[in-house]
Amino acid sequence: MPREYRPYEPDQGFLLPPSLRDWLAEDHLAFFISDTIDAMDLSRFDARYGTEGPGKQAFDPRMMAKVLVYAYATGTFSSRKIAAKLQEDVAFRILAAENFPAHRTISDFRQRHLAEFRDLFVQVVQLAGEVGLVKLGTVAVDGSKVKANASKHKAMSYGRMKQEEKRLRKEIRELMGKARKTDAQEDKRYGKDFRGDELPAELSRREERLEKIQEARKRLEARQAEADRETGREPDDQDRTGKPGKPFSRPFGAPPDKAQENFTDPDSRIMKRGSSGFEQCYNVQIAVDEEERIVVATAVTQSASDIDQLIPLLDAVEQNLGEQAECYLADAGYRSESNLQALEERGIEGYVAMGREKDGTQKPISPDLEATRRMARKLRTKRGEKAYRKRKWIGEPPFSWIKSAMGFDRFHLRGLVKATGEWDLACLAANLRRMHRRMAWT
Numbered sequence: 001m002p003r004e005y006r007p008y009e010p011d012q013g014f015l016l017p018p019s020l021r022d023w024l025a026e027d028h029l030a031f032f033i034s035d036t037i038d039a040m041d042l043s044r045f046d047a048r049y050g051t052e053g054p055g056k057q058a059f060d061p062r063m064m065a066k067v068l069v070y071a072y073a074t075g076t077f078s079s080r081k082i083a084a085k086l087q088e089d090v091a092f093r094i095l096a097a098e099n100f101p102a103h104r105t106i107s108d109f110r111q112r113h114l115a116e117f118r119d120l121f122v123q124v125v126q127l128a129g130e131v132g133l134v135k136l137g138t139v140a141v142d143g144s145k146v147k148a149n150a151s152k153h154k155a156m157s158y159g160r161m162k163q164e165e166k167r168l169r170k171e172i173r174e175l176m177g178k179a180r181k182t183d184a185q186e187d188k189r190y191g192k193d194f195r196g197d198e199l200p201a202e203l204s205r206r207e208e209r210l211e212k213i214q215e216a217r218k219r220l221e222a223r224q225a226e227a228d229r230e231t232g233r234e235p236d237d238q239d240r241t242g243k244p245g246k247p248f249s250r251p252f253g254a255p256p257d258k259a260q261e262n263f264t265d266p267d268s269r270i271m272k273r274g275s276s277g278f279e280q281c282y283n284v285q286i287a288v289d290e291e292e293r294i295v296v297a298t299a300v301t302q303s304a305s306d307i308d309q310l311i312p313l314l315d316a317v318e319q320n321l322g323e324q325a326e327c328y329l330a331d332a333g334y335r336s337e338s339n340l341q342a343l344e345e346r347g348i349e350g351y352v353a354m355g356r357e358k359d360g361t362q363k364p365i366s367p368d369l370e371a372t373r374r375m376a377r378k379l380r381t382k383r384g385e386k387a388y389r390k391r392k393w394i395g396e397p398p399f400s401w402i403k404s405a406m407g408f409d410r411f412h413l414r415g416l417v418k419a420t421g422e423w424d425l426a427c428l429a430a431n432l433r434r435m436h437r438r439m440a441w442t
Contacts (some may be wrong), residue, residue: 009289017382018128019088020093020094021094021296023090023094024090024091024094024275028091029073029074029432029436030070030092030094030095030324030431031434032435032436032439033066033069033070033073033095033432033436034066034094034095036127036432036435037062037065037066037069037120037123038062039127040120040127041122041123042062042065042120042124044115044116044119045061045062045065045113045116046061048061048112048113048116050365059099059101059105059109060099061109063095063096063097063099064101064106064109065113065117065120065335066095066096066433067082067086067092067095067096067101067106068082068106068109068110068425068427069093069120069425069428069432070091070092070116071085071092071427072406072408072425072426072428072429073406073430073432073433074091074205074406075405075406075407075408077401077412078103078412079103079104079106079107079110080103082103082106083100083102083103083314084098084175085103086099086101086148087100087434095378103420110413110422110425111200111413111418114417114418114420114421114424114425115421116423116430117421117424117425118420118421120428121424121425121427121428121431122320124428124435125294125295125296125297125320125321125429125431126282126320126321127368127437128292128294128296128431131186131439132291133289133292133294133434133435133438133439134289134291134292134294134321135289135290135291136289136296136298136317136321136323136324136325136326137289137290137291137325137326137327138177138290138326138327138328138329138390139287139288139289139290139296139317139325139326139327139328139329139394140287140288140290140328140329140330140390140391140394140395140404141285141286141287141288141309141310141313141329141330141334141395142286142288142330142391142396142399143283143284143285143286143306143309143333144278144284144397144399144403145203145249145271145273145281145282145283145284145304146265146281146282146400146409146410146411146423147273147280147281147402147409147410147411148265148279148280148282148410148411148414149255149264149265149411149412149413150264150265150268150280150414151264151280154177157278158267163228168386169336178317189257197249216274220224225252229308230410233248233252233262234252235252246324264280264414265280265414265415267282267302267313267414267415267416267419268280268281268282268419269281269282269301269302269303269304271283271304272304281304282300282301282302282395282416282419282423283300283301283303283304283306283309283410284298284299284300284303284304284311284423285298285299285300285301285306285313286298286395286398286399286427287313287314287316287317287328287380288394288395288397288398289394290390290394291434292434292438293320293394293398293434294431294435295396295398295427295430295433296320297313297316297319297320298316298420298423298424298427299312299313299316299420300416300419300420300423302416306330306331307333307334307335307336308332309334310330310334310342310352311339311340311342314348315326322442324346324348326348326349327348327349327351327387327415328348328349328350329351329352329387329388329390329394329395330350330351330352330353330354330358330389330391331352331391332352332353332354334352335352335353335354335372335375337369337371337372339352339369340352340372340375343369343371343375343422351375351378351379351384351387351388351391353376353379353388353391354372354375354376354379364369398427398430401430401433401434402426402427402430405433406426406430406433407427408426411423
């Protein structure tokens with residue numbers, strides 16, 4: 001007697017229309033994201049479309065937001081791959097409700113609504129506070145480097161720019177001379193009615209490259225001039241001395257020859273990225289609540305140093321949740337006398353490391369750095385040691401979830417403003433993943 005199997009009829013049609021919601025478990029992440037976004041205020045998304053006027057009907061921003069947040073939460077960042085998922089993946093099809101926006105529409109929506117995703121991030125953080133997943137007892141501040149959407153091989157140093165600019169100018173002069181000579185020969189051969197004003201292809205390429213180098217050089221010089229002003233320098237001060245008895249090593253606004261600029265994403269910077277070496281990166285920042293490791297504040301900076309980000313992150317926590325945490329933890333990258341003074345002046349309890357944790361090394365502290373000396377004493381107490389010990393398991397896990405579990409290890413948009421918005425979107429998705437695991441929905 002032949003073995004019997006369960007019925008399998010791949011060509012059998014449905015007698016009644018199926019519900020795609022039956023194809024996923026009730027506690028699936030897609031449903032959680034959909035229900036959460038439905039509970040949010042998306043009026044800022046709607047405001048960009050106006051209230052009336054001609055034109056095609058736009059896709060519902062609520063649907064587009066759900067699809068993008070779910071895409072980031074599950075490690076799909078390319079607009080083309082998201083568009084493919086809308087055809088092939090049940091969860092995406094449920095969220096889109098049989099809408100199929102093209103990849104260009106998805107990309108444009110993401111870039112157009114970065115500020116709105118920031119607002120949505122804050123709303124989700126506030127929701128986490130309301131349901132008890134954020135307590136604002138202890139908050140850890142941490143930073144990490146994320147690769148920019150640019151190659152370090154598309155960067156050039158200021159010294160190399162000057163050399164290339166000189167070389168290209170020479171080649172352009174030679175090509176222009178060659179073109180004039182060719183015109184004269186052709187005029188003699190064919191007559192002066194021949195146009196002969198087309199630029200040779202090699203000349204056009206060199207002029208475009210020269211223009212890009214000149215623009216990059218101006219950006220470097222403008223940035224250096226701003227940095228010089230912050231140190232008290234003034235234009236045309238080269239005749240004065242910097243250190244006592246010594247002239248300035250370079251003119252005002254002239255960058256060091258090693259200063260680099262990237263042609264693909266000029267806002268990104270070369271930074272040391274763990275064992276990967278030096279890469280074009282942004283320095284991303286998070287403030288993480290102890291209760292469930294929810295990210296409660298974010299930032300993105302062009303500086304490889306964390307030192308200027310501590311107070312802005314604390315301000316962002318208060319702005320997002322309406323109050324400060326009881327205690328803040330930060331590693332030695334945030335240590336400065338001004339930061340520690342600001343904590344004392346604001347009456348904020350904080351523990352900021354004095355040195356690297358691996359070897360416990362600490363340089364002698366100058367007597368002038370009174371706030372730093374007080375922090376060092378506080379860290380040596382039993383209470384201080386116990387409090388600071390929490391920093392790693394509070395602040396570092398979200399980076400692991402975002403970079404490893406979600407796969408967000410590089411930006412997909414270019415420019416500081418867009419990178420900041422994309423980081424908010426990634427942290428929003430990470431928070432919803434965490435909340436989905438922790439919240440009991442009925």
